[in-house]
Amino acid sequence: MISKKLIQYTSIAVLALLLFSCDKDFNTIGGNVIGDDHFQFGIKDQEATVVAFNQDFGAVQTNNLVTNPLGIYHNTTFGKTTAHFATQLTLPSTVPSFFRITTDPEITEVILYIPYFSKKGATDSEGVATYTLDSVYGTSKLKLSVFENGYFLRDFDPNSQFTQAQRYYSDQLSDFENNKRGADADGTSVSNGERLNNAEDVAENDQFFFDPAEISVTVFEDEDDVVGTTTKSAPGIYLKLNKEFFQKKIIGGYYENKLVNNNVFKDYFRGLYFKIEASDAEPNGSSLAMINFTGGKITVKYKEDKSTGEDTTPERVNKSFDLTLSGNTVSLTNQERTTNYSNALTSADPTQGDERLYINGGAGSMAVINLFGRDENGQSAELDAYRAKGWLINEANLTFRIDRDAMGDNFEPKRIYLYDVDNKRPLIDYSSDFTTNAAKPKFGKVVHGGIIKLEDEKGVTYKIRLTNHINNLLKHADSTNVRLGLVVTEAIGNVGNYKLKNQTATGIKDVPIASVMNPLGTVLYGSKSSVPLDQRLKLEIYYTKPD
Known part of the structure; x- marks a missing residue:
């Protein structure tokens, strides 16, 4: 036992001596370099x-960007930029199917919601949260018009024998403007028809602005419901769209086999075109936001028959599905330098x-x-x-x-x-x-x-x-x-x-x-x-x- 400990102590002593010698050599070499004037530093x-x-x-090239500008931005140094946007729409993973016994399904409401970049702050005693918007430049009002896009956004470029992705560019506004579609009096899709965001509330169209307020919506299930269900969402674009247009486009399209898959659907309903103009209301100078449109959706609410056995007067039930703002997109800008x-x-x-x-x-x-x-x-x-x-x-x-x-x-x-x-x-x-x-x-x-x-x-x-x-x-x-x-x-x-x-x-x-x-x-x-x-x-x- 004593011999074993002696060997351990001896080994430690030798190791320490070697480390000391190495450290001495290192410091001496370093001292020679620093001490002599061989270098000028800094x-x-x-x-x-x-x-x-x-x-x-x-x-x-501006197709399929992660974020896109929307609005009008006046810069005294660079000039005025007006930013529009077009996007395809995508069906949910489970393609909608509609049921009827005696009456066609009826669309009751269509809501477009696209959240802004924002940060949530405090919530008051009534449960209302405050938000601060990010990437929004200016507070002016805008004229926002949402149309059906009539210009097909291809996946692949035919000039490359469809081997390369199709590119779209910032200066192609005329292609979308000349092919925009809207609704006629009964909701039928027509060239240069009425815009789809046709609500009476001018904040949704002629006097649109990037509102930082929390969105709170209360829905009543039926006329006997006095409380309703309230849903709160972060600030964003929140527009009621023309339900008659979607009745013909979605319900009518379903019975024409236009909703069988996304390839067929995206050629049939080519998406939305967001057109921006100056508002006639003050202030109407400059307001532009960077937006992640892929985070948006269109919620389609409808009623349809529910099978009740042999009852000849079936019950009507409420249903809904979402169309997402995904697929091909393009940012369209007009510059006045x-x-x-x-x-x-x-x-x-x-x-x-x-x-x-x-x-x-x-x-x-x-x-x-x-x-x-x-x-x-x-x-x-x-x-x-x-x-x-x-x-x-x-x-x-x-x-x-x-x-x-x-x-x-x-x-x-x-x-x-x-x-x-x-x-x-x-x-x-x-x-x-x-x-x-x-x-x-x-x-x-x-x-x-x-x-x-x-x-x-x-x-x-x-x-x-x-x-x-x-x-x-x-x-x-x-x-x-x-x-x-x-x-x-x-x-x-x-x-x-x-x-x-x-x-x-x-x-x-x-x-x-x-x-x-x-x-x-x-x-x-x-x-x-x-x-x-x-x-x-x-x-x-x-x-x-x-x-």
């Missing part, structure tokens, strides 16, 4: 050439760069950025010179300063996104940033940045870290100095791309989807030499320099 370089210029998107914005895009200077960068979502614009004097072939003598310096990169940033005079009081995008234009993908700094924000998913990737910095509730800068990207360029001679693209983003986690309808003069064919979804824009100081130094866009590199 030096800031701002001399790298940066050229940033504006690029117009033109029409962009300001003169300054239009001129900035048409006079863009890819060689010298632009004084102001107009970054605008939707069918808007982006900035293209070239670093280290990159030419059109991707070559750069300046980059070769930087590589020869042998620097160790500590940090690299692009800080974009907002032109506060140009932006005024317009709504500002919370975030911008920098990406590799040539390969249509995020930078390595994005991919290596694993920071998340469960409460606010839009603010993940916080190290990579691009989040607006506020002072006195106004945006002043956006800062994007691209340390790894610059380090790769300087460290590896075979790294490609790609073009960078700067856009607004609605969702930092979505890095997919959609097509531009027409390729730009600089060869850009795609744009990030999250930029298409965002209706906002910002004006940033550019890289042109005429911009004051303290506002001019520069690449800031912090490095360690070996002597």
Whole structure:
């Protein structure tokens, strides 16, 4: 026993001696490096050439977006955007069937409900909850008209022999406007008929607005029911639709075998077209909301016969089913750009760069950025010179300063996104940033940045870290100095791309989807030499320099 313990103690002593020796050697080596003046730390370089210029998107692909704008948005810098929407409808998994003995089924009410993005607050003593709406810009009234969509939204493109998904673009409003359908006096579907949201309550049509109030509906089962059943829902679009139209379209369609499956149904009833116009009622300036239409539904309530054996006067029973706003969708926008914005895009200077960068979502614009004097072939003598310096990169940033005079009081995008234009993908700094924000998913990737910095509730800068990207360029001679693209983003986690309808003069064919979804824009100081130094866009590199 004593020998065993002695061996254990001896082993521990030897191990401790080895660790001490290693620690001593490590500290001595480290001390030699730090003590001698072989490196200069934390030096800031701002001399790298940066050229940033504006690029117009033109029409962009807008089908099947996660969220879509609806409304009118007046921006004093960029202009006026009117956003419409079209969607297919989908039958429930159990296809409705209707029963009759002596009397046809009768639709009694049709309700369209689409929830807004909102946050629930306190509930008062009467049980009424308050809500705060998110992604709603402006409080004006709008004229909202909901029509039957007469333009078929295909799944696949016939020009590709039906091997590729069909694309639809932001500028196809006329296709839907020219094919809209409504109801005639008896509810029959006719071209350019009366809109379907024809309720007497003007808040559902001519004076529609994005109401933050909780929706409370009480239903009485019969005339003897004095209490009723109350259902409460979060704020959203809540419209009563023309029940005579749905009587003919749904009940009539059922007896014509138009509801046998969704393929047949979607060709027969091609969905809804949401048309937006300015209201005649004040205030009627600007109001636009980002909406997840796929969260919406149409509830169809009806009465039908119930079999009661041999009774010749069957009982009538209440039933309902939901049509979901799912399938193919398309966001349709009409832009009226300001003169300054239009001129900035048409006079863009890819060689010298632009004084102001107009970054605008939707069918808007982006900035293209070239670093280290990159030419059109991707070559750069300046980059070769930087590589020869042998620097160790500590940090690299692009800080974009907002032109506060140009932006005024317009709504500002919370975030911008920098990406590799040539390969249509995020930078390595994005991919290596694993920071998340469960409460606010839009603010993940916080190290990579691009989040607006506020002072006195106004945006002043956006800062994007691209340390790894610059380090790769300087460290590896075979790294490609790609073009960078700067856009607004609605969702930092979505890095997919959609097509531009027409390729730009600089060869850009795609744009990030999250930029298409965002209706906002910002004006940033550019890289042109005429911009004051303290506002001019520069690449800031912090490095360690070996002597």
